[in-house]
Amino acid sequence: MKKYILFLILSLTTSLNAQQKLSFSFGEIPQNLLLNPGAETNFRSHYGIPVFSNFSFTAGFTGFTLADLFSNDSRDFNLKFEEVLNNIDSDDYININTVIEVLSAGFRIDDKTYVSFGFYEELDIITYLPKDISELVYYGNEPFINRPFSVSEIAMKADVLGVLHAGVSRKVDEKLTIGGRFKIYSSSLNIETNNNSGTITATSNNTNIIRQTLDNLDAEIRTSGIIDSNDVDDEFSNDVDDESSNDLFSNTLLGGNLGLGFDVGLTYHFSPQLEFTGSIIDIGFIKHSKNIRNFTAKGNYILDGINFEYNSDDPIDYWQQLENDFKANVPTEETENAYTSWRPMKINAALKYSFGEKRSKFCYTKTHKQYYYNSIGFQVHTIMRPLKPQFSFTSFYEKSLSKKIHTKFTHTINDYSSAIFGFATSLQVGKLNIFGVLDNILAVTDVASANNISLNFGFNIVID
């Protein structure tokens, strides 16, 4: 009993960076169906323990580590910040993702067909680090006369959404299993900005000592869910309306902006020992048409200051003239135009070769399947992000310690590091399936110096 309570406690702990993809093509945990709808399932049904069936939290960043900024030493924080600012480039990013599986269940229709469904909430934020603008804000423009600062580096995407899904896994024959999952997205919040252009430059030796130039500015930020279009401004009320914050998660169940998507996947056995699994996840979009606020700014502008004309007969309101001139050349607009945003598509693929001692397992009392105790292979994972796809390549060794305990050892190369060693395990304790993933084992004793480390647990009732 104490052992299970301990696992329960452990499962409540969030992690720095949980990578669900480590469990791709691993064991027969029900969560595999979310990573690959064409995963083989050999159980009769499963029921996720609400909220605890799959809880993960990710916070990854490139270009710097926590230790770079928050190391416990006597160095001035500004100095550390400046070193980080100097070392990052505009391809570096901060990524936060959290998924809470609220409801998850599945059941077998017949020997070949397994249906699963559920609902999860997701928070996904990626922001690239705009080095130019960050240096401009931190240092000002005075140290950088004649250097253009690019606005194009500003790119970010943030989503809070709920996903209602239902999928089917179908065994076509002994070699091939295919599957698909249909998803309804309900976006509660979306903020995105990308494909911006333009530069800000201070130059010398022009009409005036300093000239400030805004060149080819074309910037847009789209938002939905930040402002409630139904709110009525009450000039007599001093209360801050905070209902919108409460609606943030209540709108994730068919209450916000809706969209559709699907996943596809397959498992194919070239031979009893050689298996390929592949999937494409989140091929979908969300149509944002409610609670929209978009902001755009476009144009060119040169500021040389105010040109005194010393004409007392016809005095000029110089400042108003300056403001009018700026607004005419760099018009800004606030709109409520609907827009479509695409979900970040993920592609997974794995090739696995099994060997060694074989075992048999009875599945849902009618068939049995042969498994090997050992497997080696590699898998690739790609996620389409605003600026460019992110890749990771993992080689792995799987070992079944028994019929009910499966382990997986991994080595991953990705944006964060080329030496990420991970460990995953799946335990069947009676009807309770417990899975756990620990990535970047080497960084466990020094989390501060890691760009990513993951720890992810889940509980499911699996009935064979």
Added chain:
Amino acid sequence: MRFKLFRLQILFCVAFFISCTDNLNFDNINLDLEPIVSLPIVYFELNQNNFLDENDQEISAVSDITVFRILETTILKENLVELKIDFEVENRFNRMFTVKIFFLDNNDNITHTVDEFTIEAGDLNYTATRTILIESTPEFLNSTRFRTDVILLPASTNLNPAIEKVFKFRSSGTYYLRF
């Protein structure tokens, strides 16, 4: 089975409880943001006719004024610690000039007088810098107008309207901020 399960428990406990974050310190996060921003202020070009009336009599001084709302922004009002104003003058007159600069508030009260400077006749590369420390001149933050007086100093020879002369004035402000 029991022994293997126990091993895994130990592994997970170790992962959590010996995970070393003692070498991090989140208490002394003290980021001093002190950007320095340079922006143009005023520029102009005056010729001999600016200092002559319709009867070709010399006008001793000309003045112009502009609204100056930059200090009304919260960012500057709350975080400006120093303003350094640079001046560059090209004086092609054969006469001396004095330039006086005033900052005023909405009621035309002077909030700050910049120390005047005198440009020699024919000085093509005159430069000057004036510094305003907010701590000692807090009323400067109430400035909403900027006025420039250009004074033609007396001389033995008068201006000739037919002889082209030019007086070029350029100025920029360097704003030292602290957040």
